[in-house]
Amino acid sequence: MPKKLIVICLINFFISAVMGLALRYSFIGNIGFNYRFLTHAHSHVAMLGWVYLMLYVLIVHYFIPKRQTVFIKLFWVTQIAVIGMMFSFPFQGYAAISISFSTLHIFCSYYFVYLVWRYHNKQSLVPKYLLKTALIFMVLSTFGVWCLGPAVSMLGQASAFYQIAIQFFLHFQFNGWFLIAVVAVFFYLFKVENSKLFRYFYKLLILSTLLTLALPVHWFAPHNVLVYLNGIGVLLQLIVLYLFLRLVKPNYTQVLKQQPKLVAYLYGFAVICFVLKIILQLLSLLPEFSQVVYTHRNLVVGFIHLLMLGLITGFLFAFIVNSVLARFTRALYFGVISFLTGFILTEILLIIQGVRFYFGIGLLPNYYLLLFISSIFLPLGIGLILYNIITSKKMRKNY
Structure with missing residues (x-):
């Protein structure tokens, strides 16, 4: 797994998290940016700069037998598109420059699909x-x-x-x-x-x-x-979850024995988020609950973060930590713990506030300050994981 590319993905994630932190701060102080524009930048960099490119690296690493140089070149062109969105969205929102870079990213993704279809194992x-x-x-x-x-x-x-x-x-x-x-x-x-x-x-x-x-x-x-x-x-997703657990169970103990405990914990965390996702979707069968989620932004953001930061990122972090690039130092453990702490605290606050709005109780005392402080743990955790990867010189032999 190319170290340089993983570092780029984590840098994108760190920048997105800092943008998210700034958005949280905007409710208690002035950030000097248009909130809506910065939200667009935050979401695009998180989705396309972190998740998309991280999946790109993983797919090429595990499923492309020969490392064609075209994949590396395409990665950097895609990263240019991410940088373009990173620096254009905060200042103009959806406009000519940001739309151009977004379009470039889409065309890069189409070419990536073609290449994977052609060269995959x-x-x-x-x-x-x-x-x-x-x-x-x-x-x-x-x-x-x-x-x-x-x-x-x-x-x-x-x-x-x-x-x-x-x-x-x-x-x-x-x-x-x-x-x-x-x-x-x-x-x-x-x-x-x-x-x-x-x-x-x-x-x-x-x-x-x-x-x-x-x-x-x-x-x-x-x-x-x-x-x-x-x-x-x-209801079908509930069956999918059951079948997912059954498919993984036969090799679960054997595979995890070969991996560090931190990897097992991250897998477990991601699977728990998967279960929570299905439970929340089951609750959407209740018309009143579905309408509440739609009309209360806190609950929408909480569900999106459950998917992005819990389920998807939980698996992605497990894949990174289990690679030869990570060293099991204090920085790595503190980074993972910090990120999970930030995720859990912010999810709890978003849910509590969403429920309070629903019952007409109003704002939780010091809600925005608490949300901002809890959010600090997210970029801090990503930064420590990034530091661990950058400073890693020796490769683990058990990969």
């Missing part, structure tokens, strides 16, 4: 199916982006068409591309074999991902059919 059937499916969902998600321009010009940003296009992109990025790609790497490392059980898991995973799009669509274009489709999708 065809021997391992389970990762192959999951990887190809993740890439298809990634391409599918971008259709939502291409609809934004026509939606604005024809109906405006307040239209249901515009909002559904955004939700289409986000849903298939998070639940399709990101999640399934992470599972592909996880199953590869856990040596999950092709079986009847896996084929059930695979088919239900795809079907549930498609059907659960119905919930965000229902928010902007209400219809009873969408409620039923989402209900079926959520």
Whole structure:
């Protein structure tokens, strides 16, 4: 796993976390930036600079037999697109420069899909199916982006068409591309074999991902059919979770014996977040709960962070820590603990405040200050992990 590329991914994540910290500070002091513009920068760098590029590195490392130089060149072109978004969104939001760099990133992703399709390892059937499916969902998600321009010009940003296009992109990025790609790497490392059980898991995973799009669509274009489709999708996700645990269980003890305890804890943390995600989606079957989540931003942000910082990043950190690049020093342990502490504290605060808003109680005393202080642990943790990787000189032999 190329150290330089992992460092770049972690730097992107650190910058995104600092932007997130600034957004939290904006409620208690002046940050000198437009809040909405900085939010766009924060989300784009987190999704496209951290998760996307980290998955890029993992896919090339595990599934491309020969390290074609074209992948390295494409990585740097994609990183240029991320840097462009990093420095344009905070100052202009969605405008000519930021849109140009976003478009460049999309075209880079299309070329990446073509290259992986052409050069990937065809021997391992389970990762192959999951990887190809993740890439298809990634391409599918971008259709939502291409609809934004026509939606604005024809109906405006307040239209249901515009909002559904955004939700289409986000849903298939998070639940399709990101999640399934992470599972592909996880199953590869856990040596999950092709079986009847896996084929059930695979088919239900795809079907549930498609059907659960119905919930965000229902928010902007209400219809009873969408409620039923989402209900079926959520129930299928519950079965998917059960099958996921069954598929991993046979090799779980054996694989984890070969790995440090910190890796096992990170895997466990990510799986717990996976379970929580399914539970929250089950609660969305209750119409009142679904409406509460939609109308209270704290709960929406909390759910997005559960996916990004808990489930997805939990797995990504486990993959990094288990690589030859990480040394098990105090900096690494403090970094992981700091990040998890920040994540848990901010999630608790967001949930508590969301519930208080729902019952009309008002703000939690010193809420924004507490949220800001809790958020400090996130970039601190990322920074310590980044420091550990940068200063690592000796490679572990047990990789």
